[in-house]
Amino acid sequence: MNFKSITVSASLAMVLGLSSLCTFAQSPSKFIQEGFWRGTFLLNNSKEVPFNFEVKGKTAAEAKVYLINGKEHFEINRLKQVKDSLFIYLDQFDNELALKIGNNSLEGVLRKQNGSGATPVKAEFGKKYRFDEPKEKPAANLSGTYEVVFKDQSGKETKSVGLFSQNGAKLSGTFLKSTGDSRFLDGVVNGKKFYLSTFIGSGVGYYEGTILDDGAISGIVGVSGKQTFSGTRNEKATLADAYSLTYLKDGYKTLDFSFPDLNGKQVSLKDGKYKGKVVILTITGSWCPNCMDEASFLAPWFKKNKGRGVEAIGLHYERTTEPAYVKKVLSRFKERFDIEYDQVIAGTADPKSVSESLPALNSFLSFPTTIFIDKKGNVAKIYTGYNGPATGKYYTEYVKEFNAEIDKLVAE
Numbered sequence: 001m002n003f004k005s006i007t008v009s010a011s012l013a014m015v016l017g018l019s020s021l022c023t024f025a026q027s028p029s030k031f032i033q034e035g036f037w038r039g040t041f042l043l044n045n046s047k048e049v050p051f052n053f054e055v056k057g058k059t060a061a062e063a064k065v066y067l068i069n070g071k072e073h074f075e076i077n078r079l080k081q082v083k084d085s086l087f088i089y090l091d092q093f094d095n096e097l098a099l100k101i102g103n104n105s106l107e108g109v110l111r112k113q114n115g116s117g118a119t120p121v122k123a124e125f126g127k128k129y130r131f132d133e134p135k136e137k138p139a140a141n142l143s144g145t146y147e148v149v150f151k152d153q154s155g156k157e158t159k160s161v162g163l164f165s166q167n168g169a170k171l172s173g174t175f176l177k178s179t180g181d182s183r184f185l186d187g188v189v190n191g192k193k194f195y196l197s198t199f200i201g202s203g204v205g206y207y208e209g210t211i212l213d214d215g216a217i218s219g220i221v222g223v224s225g226k227q228t229f230s231g232t233r234n235e236k237a238t239l240a241d242a243y244s245l246t247y248l249k250d251g252y253k254t255l256d257f258s259f260p261d262l263n264g265k266q267v268s269l270k271d272g273k274y275k276g277k278v279v280i281l282t283i284t285g286s287w288c289p290n291c292m293d294e295a296s297f298l299a300p301w302f303k304k305n306k307g308r309g310v311e312a313i314g315l316h317y318e319r320t321t322e323p324a325y326v327k328k329v330l331s332r333f334k335e336r337f338d339i340e341y342d343q344v345i346a347g348t349a350d351p352k353s354v355s356e357s358l359p360a361l362n363s364f365l366s367f368p369t370t371i372f373i374d375k376k377g378n379v380a381k382i383y384t385g386y387n388g389p390a391t392g393k394y395y396t397e398y399v400k401e402f403n404a405e406i407d408k409l410v411a412e
Helices: 010-016 289-308 323-337 351-357 393-411
Strands: 035-043 047-056 064-069 072-076 079-082 085-090 095-101 105-112 119-125 144-151 157-167 170-177 185-190 193-198 205-211 217-221 227-233 278-284 310-318 342-348 369-373 379-384
Touching (some): 035 105, 047 193, 064 185, 072 085, 095 119, 144 170, 157 227, 170 193, 185 205, 278 289, 278 393, 289 310, 310 323, 323 342, 342 351, 369 393
Parallel strands (some): 278 310, 310 342
Antiparallel strands (some): 047 064, 064 072, 144 157, 185 193, 193 205, 369 379
């Protein structure tokens, strides 16, 4: 994702893991200002990557923080203040912002909730801009669709579709791959350079690019430059058919599994609850941003459609299957999205774990992957990845295709 602190009670600091991070005043501090804040992460000890958030509420107990990325305001509703230390809990990713409250400022780290890992961060109140004000007029308007190729250090290439919208110097967009999209990116164009970032509580997303003389683009992902991208404008840019990437091996028609839910009850497609019904299986994880986008669609959709003879099961693959951990993260996931369909613990967040637990699949490429089961219990279709709201027309098309498939299976 070096800060100095004043002398504090050593024992209290060790309990909270903030011995060189947050401080404790002799008397309780006031809560931070309501309104807009601009934060920056210090990556690789040199590069500052910005993000924006809004605070609503006058105490930590009642306040909410909204992480802002373009049109998206991602809600965080669990905060804690201990004198002049503020903890913003990013529960969906098991992360937290641990911050010292200053004079209209915050300073601290982004880290795991167990205290491991630390990315320096600071924030200032009253600043709504993201990247610094451009010094040069944009060399071009990037609005449109691009055919983009990402390349890693080994030379492996991944095709993508870049979707950008530019208003003056302000730029927003996303990169869509077969495995999902980069969600809402927010940034700016400065002359021939453009910058995009995103943060909702997981890792810090950052893209830095150049507009070439012929209108093409090139750039790097992150601050290290280990992954690069290049692209050309192509309004007809497409990816491989998401329904063709994952399929059943020869000889298979169904998925045979039995996974426990949070109460330890084994759940299987052979259960009477699912017989004669259309079932949606989603291979998901509480740690996965694209899975969160899918859940924000599927959860309300299921409420409206469960009376049509439709069921759904979330097959969760988490960072660990340790009981206390999965109970914590799955409960948070269920509560955040108001999920009424079954959630089961299927394995760890590793493609190999998915392939081993669902051996009928030819391969596994992406979280999430959605599997449509017909009334006979057979696999009808498999959709790899997810086109979230940031993809605009691609998201609209996905929802249309999803409903059409369910309508067909329900009518059979």
